[in-house]
Amino acid sequence: MMPFKELVLASHNAGKLKELQAMLGDAVRVRSVGEFSDVEPEETGLSFIENAILKARNAARVSGLPALADDSGLAVDHLGGAPGIYSARYADGQGDAANNAKLLDVLKDVPDAERGAQFVCALALVRHAEDPLPIICEGLWHGRILHAPRGEQGFGYDPLFWVPERDRSSAELTPTDKNQLSHRARAMALLKARLGI
Numbered sequence: 001m002m003p004f005k006e007l008v009l010a011s012h013n014a015g016k017l018k019e020l021q022a023m024l025g026d027a028v029r030v031r032s033v034g035e036f037s038d039v040e041p042e043e044t045g046l047s048f049i050e051n052a053i054l055k056a057r058n059a060a061r062v063s064g065l066p067a068l069a070d071d072s073g074l075a076v077d078h079l080g081g082a083p084g085i086y087s088a089r090y091a092d093g094q095g096d097a098a099n100n101a102k103l104l105d106v107l108k109d110v111p112d113a114e115r116g117a118q119f120v121c122a123l124a125l126v127r128h129a130e131d132p133l134p135i136i137c138e139g140l141w142h143g144r145i146l147h148a149p150r151g152e153q154g155f156g157y158d159p160l161f162w163v164p165e166r167d168r169s170s171a172e173l174t175p176t177d178k179n180q181l182s183h184r185a186r187a188m189a190l191l192k193a194r195l196g197i
């Protein structure tokens with residue numbers, strides 16, 4: 001049973017918000033933290049989990065509502081898991097296009113066999129800002145980094161992420177398909193099971 005009627009999504013990323021909303025469906029009334037504050041908390045954690053908790057607590061504090069945060073990123077095998085928790089800041093805050101250009105450049109001489117990568121998602125749900133027992137769910141999505149961008153859907157690193165089970169890039173998947181396969185979808189399935197929704 002859903003323990004509350006309303007939930008704030010602790011993300012300022014439009015792409016993520018859309019996906020999370022679609023996955024939650026009408027199980028709960030969803031607000032976005034942007035309705036309450038434009039200030040993004042600094043992501044000072046050393047793990048996806050710590051950053052997700054920190055963002056969830058911040059959103060619960062500014063909204064007075066239970067909050068769900070997503071901290072996610074791309075971990076590239078050849079780079080020892082980088083950019084990882086620093087994925088959004090990979091090109092020093094210049095945005096998705098610059099992040100993607102930097103990744104392609106760093107991997108330009110790396111052969112296909114060594115281009116394995118996974119998207120990682122940690123979801124954190126807190127009932128209130130000081131919740132001593134956040135619910136944490138994780139999801140991974142294995143793929144490979146392309147040599148050039150493909151596709152227009154999605155956001156972030158999607159155009160560079162090859163999805164072997166579909167023979168397409170993540171940015172070539174329909175939103176419905178991505179929302180059934182992705183790291184975020186896997187974490188959300190666990191969260192829904194945990195909440196009984």
Ligand SMILES: O=c1nc[nH]c2c1ncn2[C@H]1C[C@H](O)[C@@H](COP(=O)(O)OP(=O)(O)OP(=O)(O)O)O1
Pocket residue numbers: 010011012013016040043055070071072073074087088089099119154155156157158170182184
């Ligand atoms: O499905 C995805 N498809 C493509 N790229 C993705 C995906 N999921 C995460 N990513 C990338 C985007 C960003 O470079 C980083 C997340 O960084 P992250 O700090 O969690 O999110 P964010 O700063 O964009 O928004 P916010 O912190 O307000 O939720 O990983």
Ligand SMILES: [Mg+2]
Pocket residue numbers: 043088
């Ligand atoms: Mg962020």
